[in-house]
Amino acid sequence: MCKRNARNQSKYCSDECGLILASNRIFQILPQRLQEWNFSQCKAELENMKQLEENRKKQNMVKMTLKNLEERHNKLDAILETVKTLRYDSQVKETTEPEDEQSMYCITCGHEIHSKTAIRHMEKCFNKYESQSSFGSVFQTKMEGRSMFCDYYNPASKTYCKRLKVLCPEHSKAPKITETDICGCPLNDAVIQKTEEFCRAQKKSCFKHHMWEKIRRAEIDMECVRQMMKIDELLEQERQIRYSMTSRAGVLGLLLHSTLNHDLMEELRKQQQQLQKN
Secondary structure (H helix, E strand, O other): OOOOOOOOOOOOOOHHHHHHHHHHHHHHHHHHHHHHHHHOOOHHHHHHHHHHHHHHHHHHHHHHHHHHHHHHHHHHHHHHHHHOOOOOOHHHOHHHOOOOOOEEEOOOOOOEEEHHHHHHHHHHHHHHHHOOOOOEEOOOOOOOOOOOEOOOEEOOOOEEEOOEOOOOOOOOOOOOOOOOOEOOOEOOOOOOOOHHHEOOOEHHHOOOOOOHHHHHHHHHHHHHHHHHHHHHHHHHHHHHHHHHHHHHOOHHHHHHOOOOOHHHHHHHHHHHHHHHHO
16 A cells, blocks of 8 residues: 555556556456346346347348339339330320310419420429539449439539439430330339230320339339438447447446345355355
8 A cells, every 4th residue: 555645636646556556446346346247137238139139120121122122123124125115006195185174383483384284394394493403412322233323423513413313304314205105104003014004105195104114213212212211220220239238348337337136145145155164
């Protein structure tokens, strides 16, 4: 034990003296705390294990959803390849005309438009106003498999466009529609390969299924983005849970906290007394 006077504004005479006392405290207190930790089951540890198991189940569900979305994307590509082999059917021309001849107002610009050209006008009007806003990031998207984002690099602002690639009105141009192009929209929700199950009207005159492939692809990509955001949140939760589990049994935590199981300690005391008698 040190008998020298302590320094001003300190409890120890020197740094070496303080380190020696701290080491002695660790060697004296830590073994007992480790014994207490091993004897008593931590409820917080069990709760974290349950949370970790639930988190892994949610991650597996998200991965399965992403896999199903990728299959839907591949099926949509297969449908579009099948549509290219179909020919225009003049008998369905009459069904492509809208039933009413009323006028309406555009929800974007507010102008009065004819119901026959309402969908196309609203799409062009939306693209016009959408191009005026910017959604950029200084980081390029790096991901496995197919990328859903535009990622067009703007050298002026030094950013990458983060709109959906299929919906970006600024950096993606719609393909030209010829006289021989047909609509090709499936007439039911199932993915089928029969030619009679597709809309065989001219693409430029089919108002009922206008831009159907673009909308379906955008729905798939948007759902993929939601699932990726969800899996990022789950990974962050897993990181926090693992950090709590690893920091719980640290040296500082064991020295500052003590959990004493009186029943267990009483049994150990009796066992020690019996060993001493024997």
